[in-house]
Amino acid sequence: MPDLARSHAVVIGAGMAGLTAAQAISRHFRKVMIIERDALPAEPAPRSGTPQAQHAHMLLAGGLKALQTLFPGFENDLAEAGAVKIRTGKDIRWERPGFDPFPIRDLGFDIFSMSRPLLEAVTRRRVLETPNIGICMRSRATKLVASRDTMRLEAVRYESEDGPAVTVEAELVVEASGRCGLTLQLLEELSLQKPEETEIGIDQAYASTIVERSIDHDADWLGNIVLPSAPASSRGAFLFPIEKQQWLLSIGGNHGDAPPGDRAAFMDFVKSLRTPTIYDAVRDARPVTDIVRYQLPCSTRRHFERLEAFPAGLLAIGDALCRFNPVFGQGMSVAAQEAVILDRLLAEDVLVERLARDFFAALQDTIATPWGVAVTDFVYPATRGVRPADLAQRLQYGAALTRLAAEDPEVHRLTAEVSQLLKPQAALRDPALAARVMSLI
Template identity: 90%
Template sequence: MPDPARNHAVVIGAGMAGLTAAQALSRHFRKVTVIERDTLPAEAAPRRGTPQCQHAHMLLAGGLQALQRLFPGFEKDLADAGAVKVRTGKDIRFERPGFDPFPIRDLGFDIFSMSRPLLEAVTRGRVLQTPNIGICMRSRVTKLVASRDTMRVEAAHYESDDGPAVTVEADLVVEASGRCGLTLQLLDELSLQKPDETEIGIDQAYASTIVERLDHNAEWLGNITLPSAPASSRGAFLFPIEKQRWLLSIGGNHGDAPPGDRAGFMDFVKSLRTPTIYDAVRDARPLTDIVRYQLPCSTRRHFERLESFPEGLLVTGDALCRFNPVFGQGMSVAAQEAVILDRLLTEDVPMQRLARDFFAAIQDTIATPWGVAVNDFVYPATRGARPPDLAQRLQYGAALTKLAADDPEVHRLTVEVSQLLKPQAALREQKLAARVMSLI
């Protein structure tokens, strides 16, 4: 039962970060209100507030595990909704330079492949079944209200499309809008330091379409083709999704943007390093228009470094750390952050310490995917603070990949790390590191 001292929590945003945070809070607060500027569809459908939702998304095993903890039985919900069960290492063909494909092995666990709208719809459906969570749609939070004397957030002010402006009192506000603008605005108003930001400027551009999933007589359900970096940044994801369809996303960076017309799109697919995806989809019937999206940079805000932060306020999801979408980590990290929030509240961390403890506790969760994002510096045009040991990191990664191709146990470990089941530090364990270094 929620602690009676915790009366009302407000969550800003009803994307995956907001929905999972709301579910975690519902176990500890009498009432949780989610405020969302969009109209939320009753079914699995794209919406304006998630412009990237029509592109390929991957729910990593670590994210699925977190969602299962927040919503027991979640895997069954996904399967019942039509999500495609995928056996890791076996059902998705993985092509990378020097390994076309990477050795196909059953690594012993499943994930699900689906469209982002389907995942949100299933998650939203479970949230709406939680009695003490309410969602206010077509409402936009314009200001956080805080006491300068106590440095504590006391309310959120929002405007509704179909009603008067409202100021709602809150014991805790979680910004999960993806933008972080309200929190940064409040820090300004309270004359508090803003968090340092680390950026990796990759200028990622991608285009996507849904096509019919053909019986292509292959032993795979989907395919990932990685580019021959740094010579080329062109890569693609072909994922099976609900209703016997494929979601195809292609992308490049630093100005190599896929075209938005069908002929140009298919020419880009044909130009990929291998012909696998082009051969699979060239005769497939298109089911949607081509949609495009661009992300200038990955951004990490270091709230954990701040000496002062308002009580009664948290930031989560993309508002905290936005990853290059190519790596498919954002939704899973947001779900894992919600699990951490649930744990801290279960441990009765007082509100005065909640933000500090939360920002500290999630750093290990962020470290692994952010460590992958650093690999974007393989491209000379990538902007940001280039790690001084980049060459050694890339050498180590190449040797580790070679070892994983030869050793099924190392292969499984690398996938467990990439799927956010184990920390990146597992790849530097002493015995494994010695084997990797022997190949350099």
């Protein structure tokens, strides 16, 4: 039951980060309000506040585990809503340079494949079943109100479409809006240092469409991933099975190699991929949606953990903390894991004056693994940012590890567990494993 000593919390944003944060907080506060700009659909449907939602998304095993922790029985909810159960290593065919395909193995655990709107709808339905959470839709948070004397957040001001501006008091506010604009604005107003930002400029562009998945599809896979032959080319694709017997196809490139928006040119791009597998599967498939496009200039990590001063009663979560290249499919899963960490800290009765410091510090191990993957974008010479001094060694190690994983099922499983955010990246540097990898370099 919520601790009655904690009265009111506010979450800004009703995306996956905001919904999971609200659920975590609801266990420790009498009332939680979510402020959301959009009108949220009752059924799965795209909305303007998540322009990337019509593209391929992957709920990694680590994210599924976190959601199961926050919402017991969540896997059953996904299955009942039509999400497709995927056996890791077996049902998705990976085509990567030198391995077309990568060895097919049952790695022992499942994930689910679905559209982002379906995942949000299932999560939102569970949130709305929590009695002490309410969502204030068609409302825009405009200002965080804090005391300069105590450096403590006191209230949130928001505007709604059908009423005057409202100021609501809160003991805890979590910004899950992605851009982190209100938090950065407040730090400036209080003359506090803003977090340093690390950027990896990848200029990622992708285009997506949903097509019918033929019931006569007789291949030994449900979905397919084609990885590019980097650095020579950045062209890759994801073909994922989703609800309603459909496939969601996303194609992408970076640094100016943007997929086109008209159907014929889109299919020409698919045909130009390194392997023909996806093109052969979808060339005669009936389109269900138009082609939608999206661009992300860079991955961004805000180092809140380095700040010496931060307003008490305020947190940032999800993309507000770290925005990853969407190609790696990490954002939603990391946000859910961050919410589980927040739940744990609140259960430990961490004082509000220490909560931000402890929260930002506790997240670093969770962020380190996916950010370590994002750093591999420096394989492309045009990628902007500070290149790691040991980039060549990292890439060599990764290539040798991939070759070892192709040969050894146990190493394959371990690499999958790390990429699925079930184990930390440090597991890939275990001395015994590292010695085997180095022998291949």
